[in-house]
Amino acid sequence: MPDAQTRETTTTSVVLLATTPACRLSCSDGTLLDRLHDQLATLPVREVQVLTPGGGLGADLRGVAKIARISPGAVLVLPADLVAHTEALALLLEHPARGTAALVSYDAAPAPMRPPVRVDGARVAAAGSSFHTVPGSNATFRGVLQVGESDLTVLAAVAEELAELAETGRLGPVTPVEAVDLLLVGLVRWGATVRAAALGPLHADRVTGQAAAEAAVGRLAEVDEARVRLDTSVKQDDGFFATFLVSPWTRHLIRPAVRLKLTPNTVTGVSIGLAVLSAVWFSAGDQAGRLLGAALLYLSFALDCLDGQLARYTRSFTALGAWADGMSDRLKEYVVYVGLAFGYPGGPLIWRLAVAAMILQVVRHAIESSYAGWAADAAQAGSPRGRPARSLLEPGDAPHAAAGVLGVAERLDASTISRWIKKMIVLPIGERTALIAVTAAVWDAKVTFLALLTWGGAAALYQLGGRIARSAR
Structure with a gap:
């Protein structure tokens, strides 16, 4: 078992994008934002920084860039409107490499909250958004992106460039909902190696309304997380x-x-x-x-x-x-x-x-x-x-x-x-x-x-x- 100092140097900082109304939807654990906070408390996380609405997509991306420039280790970016198994988050947060990786699923068609990606050899070769298309996509991105320490400079540069493009309207009608999707697009296009962390039978879904949130939380109980961990x-x-x-x-x-x-x-x-x-x-x-x-x-x-x-x-x-x-x-x-x-x-x-x-x-x-x-x-x-x-x-x-x-x-x-x-x-x-x-x-x-x-x-x-x-x- 690593000592406290070793654990501190190997954990990840988390950026929670609480920039959409859905993160305040209620569930049995309070709000979706509260639920994610509780899950992250059980995982090797250094700190959790919450970005709240206040300036639109450009401001959100610049906030991510600022954190990336000062973070002493890997950074995990995820939206607070996400309903996911704790084990799904652990696929990134507990991976010893603490490298750059994205949570993907191979069993669903692309949708507004599930942008398409193409995975080649366990790496994300192409990623999409409402502006960026992906011919030959074979998976979908589920909104959880971890950036390793060696790629934080790239993340900061990508986030700042995307912020400028969004603020000047050159990416079309993109919204704060797509912040993490755009970051994945930018990392892939800048040449960063992004490991595809396969979701498998676990669930990780972004939601937009109360009914969808309740249904997503209900689906979590259908999967035995301990059994999945053993199988994987x-x-x-x-x-x-x-x-x-x-x-x-x-x-x-x-x-x-x-x-x-x-x-x-x-x-x-x-x-x-x-x-x-x-x-x-x-x-x-x-x-x-x-x-x-x-x-x-x-x-x-x-x-x-x-x-x-x-x-x-x-x-x-x-x-x-x-x-x-x-x-x-x-x-x-x-x-x-x-x-x-x-x-x-x-x-x-x-x-x-x-x-x-x-x-x-x-x-x-x-x-x-x-x-x-x-x-x-x-x-x-x-x-x-x-x-x-x-x-x-x-x-x-x-x-x-x-x-x-x-x-x-x-x-x-x-x-x-x-x-x-x-x-x-x-x-x-x-x-x-x-x-x-x-x-x-x-x-x-x-x-x-x-x-x-x-x-x-x-x-x-x-x-x-x-x-x-x-x-x-």
């Missing part, structure tokens, strides 16, 4: 093996692990220990040893999934934990390679195959990490490779069109079967674990290494082609 702790975009053969049962260990006060790093350590024991049994070289080694390797991978699920459930991600998790994956895999080679009576050939498999995996990891590093650099505002800032006076965003290899890949994503095939082609850690366990248990180490080199080589070519195509785009 399980990775939604994992590989086939992890999704269907591991996560369905490891999810039931999350709450017991919390009650036992186990940390994700502790679970990672136990996972490493099981992998070492697996290698020891593989080194025995007999059928019984390979079977037990395969079982221990499976359990090691299951705990590897559990540590991530536990981190997401407790929202206790750390840089050390992420690094340790990635390093443990490599360590466990290579220790198992050594154990398999020791247990195979094949002389120098088996060691050459083991070393080749290790080198191939290092190359594949380099392809992924180097591309991720380049993408992170390119996303930084002001980077020579980053997206140039776009004028806020352009009414529409560029149509979403993929070509060539990427076009084919994105069309394949429309089919559930082809999407799973794509995930399996790249031979992620779950599929590698299954491949090693099955081939070692049924055949021997030579078959295991040949299978890893064949499938891994094809995966490396597939990844390299995809990265080249994405970089070119």
Whole structure:
């Protein structure tokens, strides 16, 4: 548990836009504004600043800009006419990165209080308002925007530019209702990386009248927030093996692990220990040893999934934990390679195959990490490779069109079967674990290494082609 000083430096300041009449609508907790205040009091919030009506949209935006310039950390901006689950707000406020993110939903058509957005790769690629259109939109923005510390300068500049445009009438008949929508448009067009925090089955709705407010509050009771938190702790975009053969049962260990006060790093350590024991049994070289080694390797991978699920459930991600998790994956895999080679009576050939498999995996990891590093650099505002800032006076965003290899890949994503095939082609850690366990248990180490080199080589070519195509785009 962090001490008070650490908690103070990691919490977020909140700007509540109480600039519309709807924020004074009544509910069982007083007004909608009171209800949001009570919810924010249960979350890691540094302070709550309420902007009240007094000057129109331009004044509201300038107020946000002023707060952004003096805030010592991340800033969350949301309208006080919002009716939302506390867990929905926690998707942003309790995320350890405290980065720039927007709350979005994939299950509703755009409406005046639900502007359209286009999400690509878990990031908001385009955002709309009554003035800005979004061709190819696939989600809606639900009014909650968090801006990380590194983007606060951009937020202030965007808010001031939007204020001037609104006051001079160049954005059309926009009103204070759209303040947060316009801020999201501005951030995206200025090149800020905005994470799309998916609402899932939770609710977050802006309301305009008493009947709508009562209906929105009533809908909140239809969802079990605790169950949603448990469900979302399980990775939604994992590989086939992890999704269907591991996560369905490891999810039931999350709450017991919390009650036992186990940390994700502790679970990672136990996972490493099981992998070492697996290698020891593989080194025995007999059928019984390979079977037990395969079982221990499976359990090691299951705990590897559990540590991530536990981190997401407790929202206790750390840089050390992420690094340790990635390093443990490599360590466990290579220790198992050594154990398999020791247990195979094949002389120098088996060691050459083991070393080749290790080198191939290092190359594949380099392809992924180097591309991720380049993408992170390119996303930084002001980077020579980053997206140039776009004028806020352009009414529409560029149509979403993929070509060539990427076009084919994105069309394949429309089919559930082809999407799973794509995930399996790249031979992620779950599929590698299954491949090693099955081939070692049924055949021997030579078959295991040949299978890893064949499938891994094809995966490396597939990844390299995809990265080249994405970089070119």
